[in-house]
Amino acid sequence: MIMIGLTAINVFSVTALQQYLMYQDNVQTTQASLGALKDAKEVQLEEYFSVINKDIAILAESDVVKNAMQDFGAGWAALGGSQTAQLQKLYIEDNKNPTGQKDNLDMASDGSIYSMVHGKYHPWLHKFLKEKAYYDIFLISPNGDVMYTVFKERDYATNVMTGEWKDTDLGKIFRDVKANPKADYVGFTDFAPYAPSYDAPAGFIGKPLIQDGRFIGALVFQMPIDYMSNLAANADGMGETGASYLVGADHLMRSNFRFSKESTILKEKVDEEGVVLALQGKEGVILTTDEHTGEKAYMAYAPIDFHGTRWAYIVEQLQSESLASYHEV
Incomplete structure (x- = not known):
């Protein structure tokens, strides 16, 4: 009986460890995917700003x-x-x-x-x-x-x-x-x-x-602001709950929010941790509480600088969708 009990405990422990490792792997995959999506969108914005720089330089010369x-x-x-x-x-x-x-x-x-x-x-x-x-x-x-x-x-x-x-x-x-x-x-x-x-x-x-x-x-x-807003808020690859947006130093949005029926540009204030960190010049991915839904969400954040102006660029997705494949298992 003791051997059977020990075997059951060992099986349970191994199963729990496997689930934990699977969960951690899922979290890391989610963070990497969200970070890569943020990087790709960031490149699009920087390319747009580069075109503006070239346009005004060509005309001025x-x-x-x-x-x-x-x-x-x-x-x-x-x-x-x-x-x-x-x-x-x-x-x-x-x-x-x-x-x-x-x-x-x-x-x-x-x-x-x-x-x-x-x-x-x-x-x-x-x-x-x-x-x-x-x-x-x-x-x-x-x-x-x-x-x-x-x-x-x-x-x-x-x-x-x-x-x-x-x-x-x-x-x-x-x-x-x-x-x-x-x-x-x-x-x-x-x-x-x-x-x-x-x-x-x-x-x-x-x-x-x-x-x-x-x-x-x-x-x-x-x-x-429309073109920049459309680039920043493009929902391609964001799934059903994902959103991306720009926030200024005053914490007001510089782009529209995917799930808002009204324009959020220069109207909606965002004080989430990722915004604060990005405006400090930092970038990364964190688990936070989404201000719009109150649910847990993964947030990728990074600063975008343009001639002395800094914006926070945010890409986020609800944790429930990000880890859906894990929960299905």
Whole structure:
């Protein structure tokens, strides 16, 4: 009887050990898979940012853009004063295209030097913007005059040093670029509501325009958040409960959340441990409690840095789905 009892205990112990080892193997596999998925998505985001860097570098170094800056300056001066009122009337108020399509006007019919310059350069810059899916492109003079924009909103023809929008991120990025007049400098402001665009989330990236060693103005792109959000939140390979998203230093989401019916961009705050760790520059995989469901979830986290701005990138999946194969056994 004793031998039978000992044999039963040994069998039980071996079975329990096998189950434990199987569970640990499953956990390690899950963590590795989630980490690999995070790495793959992180590469996609970094490739997107690399394209943006190349786009603005190419335009800032282009003779076409530098000549445009000089020509718009001449046209601006020839208007003789009250440029904001004159140009907003020509290219916004009297522009027959509806709001959101004011960029379809190549040249106003006033016969001014400015409008001739606009007719020369706008089709090229407009095409570039459409092909690259930027929201807007700005040419800003050394003293802060927004001498040209593609999209034609209320920031057009204003001054970002002294005017209505001087305290917006467009004013901030211009002052940053003006303070760093070096050909290789790139400035960036994180996504935030932008009043001239009806408070749509906008990020700005800018470079100095340098000609013969002189700062002749700033080239600025207004970046829409939708493409970045779609990349970050892509659910491919995430299963039924998985989600991925970006979070800013203010802990507000910079992408939409897969399971939310409403937009979460700049609205939903995330204070989970993985976010805190990623914003500290760390990366890894942890088991945590999901804020949305209250259930246990595996969370892969990593920092993503872009010109001085850091975001936390999160990829998570509920533990119940991650370890489903183990529980089936």
